[in-house]
Amino acid sequence: MTEMANEILLLTTGGTIDKLYFDALSEYRIGDSVVGRLLATARVAQPFRVVELMRKDSLELTDEDRAAIVQAVREAPNARIVITHGTDTMADTARAIGGIGAAENKTVVLVGALAPARFAESDAPFNLGMAVAAVQTAAPGVWIAMNGTIFPGDKVRKNRAANTFEAA
Amino acid sequence: MTEMANEILLLTTGGTIDKLYFDALSEYRIGDSVVGRLLATARVAQPFRVVELMRKDSLELTDEDRAAIVQAVREAPNARIVITHGTDTMADTARAIGGIGAAENKTVVLVGALAPARFAESDAPFNLGMAVAAVQTAAPGVWIAMNGTIFPGDKVRKNRAANTFEAA
Amino acid sequence: MTEMANEILLLTTGGTIDKLYFDALSEYRIGDSVVGRLLATARVAQPFRVVELMRKDSLELTDEDRAAIVQAVREAPNARIVITHGTDTMADTARAIGGIGAAENKTVVLVGALAPARFAESDAPFNLGMAVAAVQTAAPGVWIAMNGTIFPGDKVRKNRAANTFEAA
Amino acid sequence: MTEMANEILLLTTGGTIDKLYFDALSEYRIGDSVVGRLLATARVAQPFRVVELMRKDSLELTDEDRAAIVQAVREAPNARIVITHGTDTMADTARAIGGIGAAENKTVVLVGALAPARFAESDAPFNLGMAVAAVQTAAPGVWIAMNGTIFPGDKVRKNRAANTFEAA
Numbered sequence: 103m104t105e106m107a108n109e110i111l112l113l114t115t116g117g118t119i120d121k122l123y124f125d126a127l128s129e130y131r132i133g134d135s136v137v138g139r140l141l142a143t144a145r146v147a148q149p150f151r152v153v154e155l156m157r158k159d160s161l162e163l164t165d166e167d168r169a170a171i172v173q174a175v176r177e178a179p180n181a182r183i184v185i186t187h188g189t190d191t192m193a194d195t196a197r198a199i200g201g202i203g204a205a206e207n208k209t210v211v212l213v214g215a216l217a218p219a220r221f222a223e224s225d226a227p228f229n230l231g232m233a234v235a236a237v238q239t240a241a242p243g244v245w246i247a248m249n250g251t252i253f254p255g256d257k258v259r260k261n262r263a264a265n266t267f268e269a270a
Numbered sequence: 271m272t273e274m275a276n277e278i279l280l281l282t283t284g285g286t287i288d289k290l291y292f293d294a295l296s297e298y299r300i301g302d303s304v305v306g307r308l309l310a311t312a313r314v315a316q317p318f319r320v321v322e323l324m325r326k327d328s329l330e331l332t333d334e335d336r337a338a339i340v341q342a343v344r345e346a347p348n349a350r351i352v353i354t355h356g357t358d359t360m361a362d363t364a365r366a367i368g369g370i371g372a373a374e375n376k377t378v379v380l381v382g383a384l385a386p387a388r389f390a391e392s393d394a395p396f397n398l399g400m401a402v403a404a405v406q407t408a409a410p411g412v413w414i415a416m417n418g419t420i421f422p423g424d425k426v427r428k429n430r431a432a433n434t435f436e437a438a
Numbered sequence: 439m440t441e442m443a444n445e446i447l448l449l450t451t452g453g454t455i456d457k458l459y460f461d462a463l464s465e466y467r468i469g470d471s472v473v474g475r476l477l478a479t480a481r482v483a484q485p486f487r488v489v490e491l492m493r494k495d496s497l498e499l500t501d502e503d504r505a506a507i508v509q510a511v512r513e514a515p516n517a518r519i520v521i522t523h524g525t526d527t528m529a530d531t532a533r534a535i536g537g538i539g540a541a542e543n544k545t546v547v548l549v550g551a552l553a554p555a556r557f558a559e560s561d562a563p564f565n566l567g568m569a570v571a572a573v574q575t576a577a578p579g580v581w582i583a584m585n586g587t588i589f590p591g592d593k594v595r596k597n598r599a600a601n602t603f604e605a606a
Numbered sequence: 607m608t609e610m611a612n613e614i615l616l617l618t619t620g621g622t623i624d625k626l627y628f629d630a631l632s633e634y635r636i637g638d639s640v641v642g643r644l645l646a647t648a649r650v651a652q653p654f655r656v657v658e659l660m661r662k663d664s665l666e667l668t669d670e671d672r673a674a675i676v677q678a679v680r681e682a683p684n685a686r687i688v689i690t691h692g693t694d695t696m697a698d699t700a701r702a703i704g705g706i707g708a709a710e711n712k713t714v715v716l717v718g719a720l721a722p723a724r725f726a727e728s729d730a731p732f733n734l735g736m737a738v739a740a741v742q743t744a745a746p747g748v749w750i751a752m753n754g755t756i757f758p759g760d761k762v763r764k765n766r767a768a769n770t771f772e773a774a
Binding site (some may be wrong): 476477480481482483484486515546547552558559560561563564565566567568569571574575576579583585586587588602604 | 607644645647648649650651652654720726727728729731732733734735736737738739740743751752754755756765770771772
Binding site for chain 2 (some may be wrong): 113140143144145146147148150166208216222223224225227228229230231232233234235238239240246248249251252267268
């Protein structure tokens with residue numbers, strides 16, 4: 103495997119995982135991505151690169167945004183790609199990336215969090231660990247890593263009432 | 271896949287991941303396993319079961335202890351087994367489990383932490399996430415999930431000076 | 439000092455300190471008060487009692503709400519009262535309690551947080567520690583404990599642009 | 607009050623509050639002081655200065671060490687002094703500082719932690735908040751801030767069996 107193919111590319115697009123809290127405004131906003139800090143805390147020794155594509159709630163992603171994510175996946179020289187993403191439309195983006203993964207021999211894993219990584223109790227570090235593992239061990243294709251499960255990207259949906267991902 | 275085979279079995283054996291701190295004695299001790307709490311925080315929706323085998327530093331594991339771990343792996347009806355383990359002799363235990371994994375069509379992932387899970391900054395949740403993902407996606411056999419990497423269990427060692435796992 | 443007077447009464451009214459995050463709605467809400475958990479983590483050996491008065495952003499407090507807080511302070515048999523409160527109108531409530539503190543020989547300390555206590559990095563535990571200390575050591579009257587400072591309750595304002603409390 | 611007298615001086619001497627964990631050695635050691643980080647997280651707006659005097663378990667403090675702490679208190683131009691200290695002999699150091707506080711019109715507060723500040727669940731931020739408040743509001747003299755209580759420095763002891771401070 104070439105060095106580029108071995109490197110893990112992490113594309114950040116926003117979502118709950120990167121939410122900050124602003125008291126003056128009494129609201130949440132998406133801040134700098136926590137991905138780099140989470141990988142440092144986990145003492146990741148793999149070569150990796152973090153690229154910020156956008157910083158949006160996934161409900162606010164436009165068709166152009168989604169096309170930009172698909173393009174970034176297609177053009178990346180990497181065979182291992184992790185995408186951090188808001189959870190509400192994560193499954194839509196997984197379907198948009200669709201056949202690229204398998205066709206180009208790339209393993210693409212989408213991942214997010216149900217609670218901001220900046221919370222003391224968050225699923226973010228566990229979920230990112232799942233994504234980093236799956237991108238090394240899962241077959242080429244598109245996957246979603248949430249709720250302790252590696253779902254095929256075309257067979258998963260978010261159950262908003264239960265706030266959990268489930269097979270679809 | 272039968273329900274039992276689908277369930278993830280988590281065997282805990284001790285190690286840094288479960289270290290507590292006692293001020294009165296100015297020393298650490300291995301406490302109740304944090305595995306259940308980490309899985310709850312990660313909102314794991316997979317069926318799983320946690321079984322405590324022992325509560326030891328991995329340098330203190332005897333031949334009998336290691337034999338008990340191997341036996342637990344062999345006798346478990348589960349096809350997906352995660353073992354939390356101290357890091358110093360994790361590779362030894364991986365070798366002891368050896369061919370059982372592939373022979374019995376089981377995926378076994380050993381995992382631990384370089385900093386106690388009770389620390390604010392610990393690799394424990396990320397590592398456990400890696401293990402839970404790898405046990406679902408990696409081929410039958412024995413694996414070690416540390417430092418952001420899924421290592422084949424017979425081709426890894428801990429570099430104690432660097433306090434990191436590396437291919438061997 | 440009688441036992442009742444010695445006991446610390448903690449009145450909770452809401453505010454950022456108790457903010458939760460809900461992904462499905464992409465919004466925050468005020469949850470169960472974290473005060474009890476913070477006192478347990480701090481291993482507080484003082485007798486104390488926690489009473490929830492309301493659960494509101496301080497910008498949403500009505501005149502009736504503020505009157506209820508003043509009444510609770512007046513009627514409490516305790517000489518040591520801590521009030522957790524949103525920061526935006528904390529100084530208003532301090533002025534409303536006004537002379538009660540000194541007149542009735544009660545030390546009242548208002549405290550809140552600029553980041554939710556559920557965040558890994560929050561001023562909440564430090565601030566609550568300040569309040570619990572000031573309620574034991576400050577003279578009867580009304581005080582605000584924020585930004586590392588014990589302010590007299592009638593000589594402090596929140597600088598919203600700087601998101602910090604300052605002498606006024 | 608002059609600016610120097612207003613500034614809070616924080617002297618660090620070691621103890622559990624600053625304990626790190628080293629996996630390679632399977633032991634705890636005292637690391638860089640966490641005091642600066644705790645004050646930053648608490649958004650302390652008071653002027654303060656942190657000076658490291660030593661980095662020891664309090665059971666290892668020699669007579670010379672304790673004399674150096676007393677001297678630092680005596681010679682400091684500050685009227686507000688916080689000392690972070692291991693808990694086992696904190697009361698001894700408080701007695702050694704003894705009458706200096708009241709005689710020189712200085713308020714001195716000793717504080718530590720029963721769990722390392724680097725733990726997710728630690729009494730360290732709450733305790734440091736207590737100390738920073740007490741140093742502003744307590745009368746000149748020597749105080750100990752532990753277990754939610756501001757104790758007079760000559761009337762407190764650590765109950766090692768219960769791992770808690772109590773009036774003596």
